[in-house]
Amino acid sequence: AQTVTQSQPEMSVQEAETVTLSCTYDTSESDYYLFWYKQPPSRQMILVIRQEAYKQQNATENRFSVNFQKAAKSFSLKISDSQLGDAAMYFCAYRSAYAGGTSYGKLTFGQGTILTVHP
């Protein structure tokens, strides 16, 4: 079974500065997808960024980028130029790329990191 670990229960950052959230995972599979989701106080889960394991290039989405280290099974999220609206709980998630059985439709989440942004 796959596991996802976020070792930072809470992080804080000053507005306009950069912060990095950590995530490690454990899997015996070679093909999978990794995601970062944001959950603001409204509780609506919002997809921030996704990474395919077969791609060596790190994904970027505007101010959000990842550092994907497949061998180390590490997937960190960097938020640049932090904004007040970035304050939320951030979840790292794993999804198998193999279609079938216990893989269908299942995201495995980490425990989350609460990000506070100070003005």
Next chain:
Amino acid sequence: KAGVTQTPRYLIKTRGQQVTLSCSPISGHRSVSWYQQTPGQGLQFLFEYFSETQRNKGNFPGRFSGRQFSNSRSEMNVSTLELGDSALYLCASSPGSTSSYEQYFGPGTRLTVT
């Protein structure tokens, strides 16, 4: 396109009762997954439906069940409610049958069992 919708948004039930939650996926999406979110256990996968068939089920007791209709709308049912069932229930939809698609989440249903 409209996003994923869930009804009701809030629900209070008594121990021993049963409850049905509804999820309407994004138009054209055929896969619906359900998750339970609690402070203690975090986000846990309940089950996934595609084209009216349950393809995957998480490690939850049989009191948790679901179904999907021909229009891809999905319901989940919890019978004989226990206090520990109090949680935020999230559903997520994705376009197709492969795992390459992202999941898009609804706003959740907050269930409180007293």
